[in-house]
Amino acid sequence: MAILITGGCGYIGSHTCIEMLKAGYEIVVVDNYYNSKPEALNRIKELSGKEFPFYECDIRDAEGLRRVFRENTIEAVIHFAGLKAVGESVQIPLTYYDNNVSGTVVLCQVMAEMGCKRIIFSSSATVYGSENPSPLNETMPVGAVTNPYGRTKFMIEGILSDLCVSDPDWSVVLLRYFNPIGAHESGHIGEDPNGIPNNLMPYISQVAIGKLKQLSVFGNDYNTHDGTGVRDYIHVVDLAVGHVKAVDYALGHTGVEAINLGTGVGYSVLDLVNAFIAANGVDVPYVIAPRRSGDVDTCYSDPTKAAELLGWKAEKNVEDMCRDTWRWQSQNPKGYNK
Numbered sequence: 001m002a003i004l005i006t007g008g009c010g011y012i013g014s015h016t017c018i019e020m021l022k023a024g025y026e027i028v029v030v031d032n033y034y035n036s037k038p039e040a041l042n043r044i045k046e047l048s049g050k051e052f053p054f055y056e057c058d059i060r061d062a063e064g065l066r067r068v069f070r071e072n073t074i075e076a077v078i079h080f081a082g083l084k085a086v087g088e089s090v091q092i093p094l095t096y097y098d099n100n101v102s103g104t105v106v107l108c109q110v111m112a113e114m115g116c117k118r119i120i121f122s123s124s125a126t127v128y129g130s131e132n133p134s135p136l137n138e139t140m141p142v143g144a145v146t147n148p149y150g151r152t153k154f155m156i157e158g159i160l161s162d163l164c165v166s167d168p169d170w171s172v173v174l175l176r177y178f179n180p181i182g183a184h185e186s187g188h189i190g191e192d193p194n195g196i197p198n199n200l201m202p203y204i205s206q207v208a209i210g211k212l213k214q215l216s217v218f219g220n221d222y223n224t225h226d227g228t229g230v231r232d233y234i235h236v237v238d239l240a241v242g243h244v245k246a247v248d249y250a251l252g253h254t255g256v257e258a259i260n261l262g263t264g265v266g267y268s269v270l271d272l273v274n275a276f277i278a279a280n281g282v283d284v285p286y287v288i289a290p291r292r293s294g295d296v297d298t299c300y301s302d303p304t305k306a307a308e309l310l311g312w313k314a315e316k317n318v319e320d321m322c323r324d325t326w327r328w329q330s331q332n333p334k335g336y337n338k
């Protein structure tokens, strides 16, 4: 019996592979390397000391997926595979709908065909839109999303919920991540973005290592304690452990549950920059720049449901997040390209 991890070579997937293996699960990984490198697999195997089957396969390839299910006994799927760049999704929406939405439909069709009806899905806090006040909880209305990426997450949540209505055997956990940052404490795996990073933490660490000149802080006139945007940053290893707990849960329940994975605490852009400088003794030059379109003042979670349902809460603090990010970045200045 094994757990299939789609997108298992990516940032969150690679850390989840390690935590699943550590918890004693067998895993099978599928990835098409669209946004990841084979080296990530080598590092997962080195760190865990374990072997597992890997298939270079696109989740839209039904026949490829059937082979994975025929050659392994899959109990449940953790589904990370997808495209995730908000700005890019505005430029190429059809690519996002095809990859994320159609890909999930094909995956679920093959799962149903093969009798595997348990799925943990990578959703996002983005489904809460900009109208709900923080702390965000799972009873709040979702769907007022502002970009195609967010719409794919909202649509997939709906598709998976519909499946549970159609067939009571399905077990679906919709994990709504807040802002994952950090890296494995070994410094051997971490986030390896292509090109110039869109997200704050990889940008900070590339400035610190001298790859980028300075950080642009997008707006200092928000309604927050220092005027810069506030987010709920969560260590990627805590997030990965949340997936182990979600699998434990899904194996014993049916129906659909949406669950936030966040810390419940918000930090501003300048809080994070200062924490990074303090934790690592490095310089992070920045300038104040105009607001980025689509950004909200404040976004953080109410993490109560995850504690109650999964027995999970985030353990690592912002210093851990900054220190581990820097260990990965400084040991791997070119990411997985060595």
Ligand code: NAD
Pocket (backbone or CB within 6 Å): 006, 007, 008, 009, 010, 011, 012, 013, 030, 031, 032, 033, 034, 035, 036, 057, 058, 059, 060, 079, 080, 081, 082, 083, 084, 099, 103, 122, 123, 124, 125, 177, 178, 179, 180
């Ligand atoms: P990532 O890009 O590092 O990982 C995604 C992996 O999926 C990559 O290895 C990529 O090659 C693979 N992939 C993409 N399309 C595929 C396809 N059609 N077939 C097979 N493999 C495919 O991203 P991540 O940060 O690890 O995010 C994982 C998931 O979590 C995504 O679904 C993302 O939308 C979601 N999420 C991420 C964040 C975040 O801030 N990182 C926040 C909320 C939700």
Ligand code: WQD
Pocket (backbone or CB within 6 Å): 084, 086, 123, 124, 125, 126, 178, 179, 180, 198, 199, 200, 201, 203, 215, 216, 217, 218, 219, 228, 229, 230, 231, 269, 292, 295
């Ligand atoms: C964080 C804060 C920026 C870059 C995004 C997606 C969301 C989810 C996580 C997938 C904001 C500020 C950033 C920079 C800055 N992904 N910032 N300078 O926007 O909260 O969330 O990633 O589901 O859907 O929207 O994260 O890291 O881009 O920004 O000042 O160069 O940092 O304005 O306040 P965000 P982020």
